Amino acid sequence: MPSIRPISDLRNNANEISDYCRQTREPVYITRNGSGDMVVISIEEYERQQALIDLYGKLAAAEQEIASGAEGVDFENFSRKMRERVHGKL
Numbered sequence: 249m250p251s252i253r254p255i256s257d258l259r260n261n262a263n264e265i266s267d268y269c270r271q272t273r274e275p276v277y278i279t280r281n282g283s284g285d286m287v288v289i290s291i292e293e294y295e296r297q298q299a300l301i302d303l304y305g306k307l308a309a310a311e312q313e314i315a316s317g318a319e320g321v322d323f324e325n326f327s328r329k330m331r332e333r334v335h336g337k338l
Contacts, residue, residue: 252279253265253277254278255285257278258288266288
């Protein structure tokens with residue numbers, strides 16, 4: 249069940265709303281005059297969402313490259329080379 253609170257709660261209970269967002273990792277929906285106005289989330293959740301958006305963008309670009317005929321890299325060879333770089337030759 250989403251947490252929906254009036255904008256006056258944001259002014260009067262900011263610490264409580266902040267604690268709720270950090271503890272539950274859930275957003276709090278703020279209303280103004282009975283209509284949705286904004287969403288409050290913790291900075292950790294915001295950064296996680298931004299990282300996912302960035303990842304999805306990179307995946308979309310990779311899919312577009314493949315659709316355009318770009319050759320992929322064999323995962324086994326790639327992972328072996330990466331392990332060699334990190335741990336030395338195996």
